[in-house]
Amino acid sequence: MPQQVAVITGAGAGIGRATARTLARAGCDIALIGRNRDRLSDAAAELQALNVRTHIACADVSDAAALDTAAEEIENALGPITIWVNCAGAGVRGQLAEITPDEIRRATEVTYLGTVNGTRSALLRMRRRSYGTIVNLVALAGLRPPPLQSIENGARAAIRTFSESLRPELLHDGDRIHIALVHLPSINTPHFSWTRNHTGKRLKPMGPVYEPEIAAEAICRAAFGKYRDIWVGTSGVKSWVISTFLPGLSDRWLSKGGYAKQMEKVAVEGNEPDDLFGTVAGAYAAHGRFDMITRKGVPPLLTSRHAQVGTAIAAAGFALMLAVRCRRRG
Template identity: 50%
Template sequence: MAKVAVITGAGAGVGRATAEEFARQGYNLALLSRNKDRLNKAVDELESCYGIRALAIPTDVADAKAVERAASATEDELGPIDVWVNVAMATVFAPVSELTPEEFERGTQVTYLGQVHGTMSALSRMRKRNRGTIVNVGSALGYRSVPLQSIYCGAKFAIRGFTAALRSEIIHDKLKVHLTMVDLPAVNTPQFDWAKNKMGKRAKPVAPIYQPEVPARAIFFAATHKRREVWVGFPTVRAILANRIAPGLIDKYLATAGYKGQLSQEALPVNAPANLFQSVSGPYGAHGRFDTKSRTGSWEMFTDRHKSVLLAVVGVSILGIARLAFGKK
């Protein structure tokens, strides 16, 4: 019998790519997002290409009751949920001084509380069966914040705290439920075209950029292997580790580079779409407009899959450095 996965934010971006990766691996799917048309298109494509069953459930993850209804509908139609993946997000490109309390509230409800709601609905069912996996999707920006993305960064920091607290509770209760987190780099998704933007210039991801299939593969790997956390891409590793060493220096660097790196020279189109409070219509898919600038693979996933090999390589490197530093005088 095919396993069942629920993917939030499945209408576009990383969520859409993740849905395809799970479908490729033979999972039946429940796809959650606000846009019914994109969900229905995804269902048609995934069922025809991979021969799996897929269920479109239009859902605003900021609404806990709606998420709970989606979880019940999934199990009624497809069976017990084996994997729940929390991907949905919403944000605004703007400095704090230009944001409203309502924008902060909405972005936090979707990006942070959406993952809380999904986790709670999944865990309540997995707890009874004492099995299952929950994947929370984080970001390098959940370790090292950048200007113009305070809503998103705050939410991703919160997800880390929530996930860590819950992990200890799962261990305390001796549950055989796996909780993991996948932290992403800059990804080529439609968010840079439809996220609310108050900067007057089109937003762009900070290079290097990865295609959404890269985090999708990492998410599937995290869901099917016992890893506490997976970091995707060297920029994620660099941001996390560098912030531990010299956070003050990075603050000053980002005061300039954090603006230039996230804004193109293209003027923001008049009446540019903004998906914060309502879904944006249109033929959006997994990819954004940066296909020619995006990488299709991540060497760093190798490090997580082959830790023993990496440790051996690092050990040999350290020995070599030590011999050079402390060799014959």
């Protein structure tokens, strides 16, 4: 396509807002979808200096009809959609017994069904031209799912398997539409300030924390590099080893350390506002309040091509080891 038109859901703050800036710098015209019009307008104003066209569409991603309407508005305003990034999500933290059925349903609708609805809206338009890229976000591969996040972890796992099931459908129909998955560690966004919280303590990220611009860079590479998967950071390696070979030990550690590492010592005072059923007032940008503890270096971005090479090397090494053993026995 002569002009790239990128749609970002959840574009008013956090990873979505950082992704809008990154794709705009890459020369894309940007469509911003979210629930808070003021926040979307503020994000669009940041892009004016980059000389790209922008369009704002207020929509709740859990509403498939509203998302389809927004997609049609975007194509009428900017042209054919070529990139669609599903960044929208809503969370609820706490032990499952303390979370209400309505909260479970809403968090799943926004995070999982929001991604499904966004992917479907993108496909319906991209198939007119048999061209485009859809980027979905999942938790870092290899990480043992921590406690207190069962609803969000379930939604992100569902997004991964949904995306993987969709790929052969597109191959079967011969569409040149690419589905990319970006596997993310903890990212410093306002998400921790407006998640529905049943823990009684202020939330904080667990494990190595990176700035949203790192996630946005990975998303940009996934969009233009046609990668199947991109993994950000290396913290998943240790967790993968433990969860694979010592699962019982991992569960016992998470039952203790997994709680303390997600909560600050400061107690929550009263009912703090959250974005589960509505938007939070205030000017939120891409970053959260954890700039002081984020990793300042650029982490490695492991792509699916790197993983294929690593698997081939590991397989060759294993075959060589077996050959040496067989020769010794012979």
